[in-house]
Structure formats: C-alpha cells, structure tokens
Amino acid sequence: MAIFRKLFVFILCLILSGCMMSECSFAEKVSVEDMLYAMPAREIIAVECNTGQVLFEKNSCEKTEISHLAKLMLVLLAAEKLKSGELSLTDTVTVSANANSMPAPQIWLDKNEKISAEELLKAITIGNANDAAVALAEHIFGSTDNAVTQMNRKAKLLDMKLTEYADVCGLDSRTVADAADTAKLASELVKYDILTDYFKTWIDRVRSGKAELVNLNRLVRTYKGISGMKACSSSAAGECSVVTASRGDMEVAVVVLGCTDRSMCDDIAQKLLDMSFDMYSLYTPEISEDMLDDIPVEGGEKNSVPVTFGELFPVAVPSGSSGSIDISFEKEDILTAPVEMGQICGKLICRNGTETIYTAQLVTNNAVKQKSFKFCLEKLLLYLIKI
Structure with missing residues (x-):
C-alpha cells in the first residue's frame, strides 16, 4: 500500500507542475485533500485576508524555522511607524558595525555609511538583505534587542501563538513560526498600501546603483493581481514563500513552508491562489x-x-x-x-x-x-x- 500511495503522490506532483486543474481531467477527480497531501511542502495554508478564514491547509500549525520570513514582522513594524509619522522614508540611517557584520544576503553596507530608510526597506522587502534589516531595526528601535522585543509583542497582539522571534533577520534557529501565524502576519501587511510597490518589485538597485536587488518571488512577474510578498530559502527552513493576491473583493494569502524545490514552491503557491479564487467568493447577506x-x-x-x-x-x-x-x-x-x-x-x-x-x-x-x-x-x- 505504501508503494501505491507514493506512486499516487508522484503522479499528483507531476499534475501540479504540468497542468492546471481545469485542464486536466484526471486532476478533476482528485480530492482537494489528496491534492494538498501530494504537494511537497512541510506546511501549506491559504487564507482569505479580509475574513481570516482558512480556505486550504496542510500541517499549518507546526512550529518550524522560518528563515528570512522573520523580516516580514520588522517590515510591519516599520509600516506602522511610517503611518504614525515616527519614521520617514527620507530618514538618513547611519550603518553600525553590527549591521556591517551581517552575512549574506546583503547589500554590502559599510560601517558609518549613510543610507535612506526607503533604500533599507527596499533591500529587505525585495532582496532579504540582513545588513539592511539590522540597520533599519537599530534606527527605529535603538537596538536589535529592542526590535525583537517589539516583534514578539506584536506577534502576541496578532494572536500568532507559535511565533517566537530571537533575531530580526531569521538567522537564529530559535526564530520560529508556523504557516497559520505567518498567514495572519501577511493579512496584516496587505493593509499597508505603502508597501505594495516594494513587495511587487522584481528588480531594483540601491546604494547609487552599487547593489542590485532581485526578488526571489517570481510570481510578482507572472501572477495577475499579485500584491506581494516574500520568498526565501535556507538549509533549515527549506524553500518558503508567502504570496498575496487580490481578485475582485477577495484578498488571499498563501504560505508554503519547507519545500525542497524553488520552482515547485512557486507552483504550489500559484495553484493555491488559483484554487482559492476559483472555488470561493465573498458573501454578505442583503438586508431588507x-x-x-x-x-x-x-x-x-x-x-x-x-x-x-x-x-x-x-x-x-x-x-x-x-x-x-x-x-x-x-x-x-x-x-x-x-x-x-x-x-x-x-x-x-x-x-x-x-x-x-x-x-x-x-x-x-x-x-x-x-x-x-x-x-x-x-x-x-x-x-x-x-x-
């Protein structure tokens, strides 16, 4: 039975990577549960952002390392500061030795270099830059320790039960979350229009053109209605994606964690978005x-x-x-x-x-x-x- 199940999963994976559900008669006979099971990712969830309703999920509440997805919480806190006026995109940030020491991915910031908050925000949202994340966190909160405290405070306010931040970059193995919590975070981030252009950017440059930023989320180039958000990978977390898109009144956030292949991770995210928009719509009762x-x-x-x-x-x-x-x-x-x-x-x-x-x-x-x-x-x- 185990051999047959593995064969079945293999066939479903081929279907996922090679054809849309509506174009494949075999796929139409496969239950949604079996299709989700066949998707080669540790955790999967699709959530309608306006309502918070879970549309699809697989193992979405298992605590795991999340790599650069931790930076999404730092971005949310920055967006709140921008909205309140406590932070300006034109703020000049002086790079510390701590920020300069961060490993790749980075934009190669020099110690004592001056750079705008907007360029740092671009480097984080588009390029996952660790040095930019530390520099922005220190500028807003005074230190990365203070930033981590605020990140964890916000996680509690958003009822992100399994999320714990130990650093602002996601490099620390103690920085963990699950797909369900990450979807809550994504649903909050889509409320800030000021971030959309950054999240949707495919390629940009900062530091007077010396550092190129390339978005790992390839769906920003191909998916209709996409509004963000972030893709990353590490040996511990695997290939991960958080993707948000809107169609009509619906806004959907998809989280894929622990995939083994970048292309398959993107395909899973796209299929879940398609399934969400095809299979669900928003309803509000008419009041006479x-x-x-x-x-x-x-x-x-x-x-x-x-x-x-x-x-x-x-x-x-x-x-x-x-x-x-x-x-x-x-x-x-x-x-x-x-x-x-x-x-x-x-x-x-x-x-x-x-x-x-x-x-x-x-x-x-x-x-x-x-x-x-x-x-x-x-x-x-x-x-x-x-x-």
Whole structure:
C-alpha cells in the first residue's frame, strides 16, 4: 500500500507542475485533500485576508524555522511607524558595525555609511538583505534587542501563538513560526498600501546603483493581481514563500513552508491562489428595509427605538453557492422599557444546506428610558398648554 500511495503522490506532483486543474481531467477527480497531501511542502495554508478564514491547509500549525520570513514582522513594524509619522522614508540611517557584520544576503553596507530608510526597506522587502534589516531595526528601535522585543509583542497582539522571534533577520534557529501565524502576519501587511510597490518589485538597485536587488518571488512577474510578498530559502527552513493576491473583493494569502524545490514552491503557491479564487467568493447577506424598521417600545419615554446590524462583514463561501443560501430572520415584535442601547432584539442566520455560514445580531441603536411620574406630568402639562 505504501508503494501505491507514493506512486499516487508522484503522479499528483507531476499534475501540479504540468497542468492546471481545469485542464486536466484526471486532476478533476482528485480530492482537494489528496491534492494538498501530494504537494511537497512541510506546511501549506491559504487564507482569505479580509475574513481570516482558512480556505486550504496542510500541517499549518507546526512550529518550524522560518528563515528570512522573520523580516516580514520588522517590515510591519516599520509600516506602522511610517503611518504614525515616527519614521520617514527620507530618514538618513547611519550603518553600525553590527549591521556591517551581517552575512549574506546583503547589500554590502559599510560601517558609518549613510543610507535612506526607503533604500533599507527596499533591500529587505525585495532582496532579504540582513545588513539592511539590522540597520533599519537599530534606527527605529535603538537596538536589535529592542526590535525583537517589539516583534514578539506584536506577534502576541496578532494572536500568532507559535511565533517566537530571537533575531530580526531569521538567522537564529530559535526564530520560529508556523504557516497559520505567518498567514495572519501577511493579512496584516496587505493593509499597508505603502508597501505594495516594494513587495511587487522584481528588480531594483540601491546604494547609487552599487547593489542590485532581485526578488526571489517570481510570481510578482507572472501572477495577475499579485500584491506581494516574500520568498526565501535556507538549509533549515527549506524553500518558503508567502504570496498575496487580490481578485475582485477577495484578498488571499498563501504560505508554503519547507519545500525542497524553488520552482515547485512557486507552483504550489500559484495553484493555491488559483484554487482559492476559483472555488470561493465573498458573501454578505442583503438586508431588507423591513428588517431595520423601528421596534415599538411599551412603557417608554419614546414609542419606538431604531435598530441596526452594525457593520456586516463578508464571509468566504463556495463559489456559486450564494443563490442557494437560506436566510432566516427573527425580530422582537415589541420591547418593554427600559431599553438599553445595543440590546439584542433580533438575529439573522444564513445557512448553506445544514451548515450555518453567517450569523448577525440585530441590536437597538438608542436607549429608551422607562416612563417616570415626572415625565408623565411634564407631558400632561405640555398637552394642557397646547389646548
């Protein structure tokens, strides 16, 4: 049985590298689970960034070394500083001896060299440069130790449970994460438009043209709608890729860790993006006007209260299923004062077959006090005055 399973996996790998699912009749008969199993990578995940929903995954919660992908957290912290105004792309950074001592990949920064923060950011996002990462971290946080502390703090805020940073470059074997955590990080990074051009750049130069940057993520040249993000490799981590792309309202982040071949790693990332966009779409229930009609209030200072669902966020559903989604709605006929603002007064439930795919609570949009003797007396006096 083991021989047959290995043969099956080998055939699937040939399919992945040689043809699209829609073009291969054999592939159409293969389950998604078998296809994911056949992909030669240690961890795989595809996540819809807007919703955080996992679309596909294989072994995505296993702690492993992540090599240069650690730099993505440093880039996120830099983007936050740029947004807040604490960092400017035109900032001049003085290169330290520590940054100068970093191993390849690098842009060969000299000790005491002056370079802009933007060039360092380019060198990190496009070229994985270790010396640039250390120089930028020291400029923003004063030291790499302080930078690592902030990187770990941010990881906790993003609920990246298995992520631990021991350095800013990903060279330390104690710098670890998993595919699921890395997808959360990618989903946060795509919110910063200022980074998109850097992540999508194929080739650039810094240091007055002396250092060339070449993006290892070849999908930036070929994949429609790509927005980033980073590819890297090391003996411990293997070939790794984080790729994000958008199509319509969907934004998808794919993480591939521990692949043995660069081309296969790219192919897996592309297939997962294709599968995500082909097999899923975003759905938000339509709200009819009567759902938002005011609800009468008994015994209150006001006769009715407005209601709202608040902001309705989309969910990813199988493509073509939106027409068959069953929507049920319940709403209180009348409320008794006192009524609190935000009080639950109804519920919307969307089902696809027997599966509940969406729930939203209807809540009051104002408070209504209970009638008091003083209120009733004032109303009576106003009525008498009008007469």
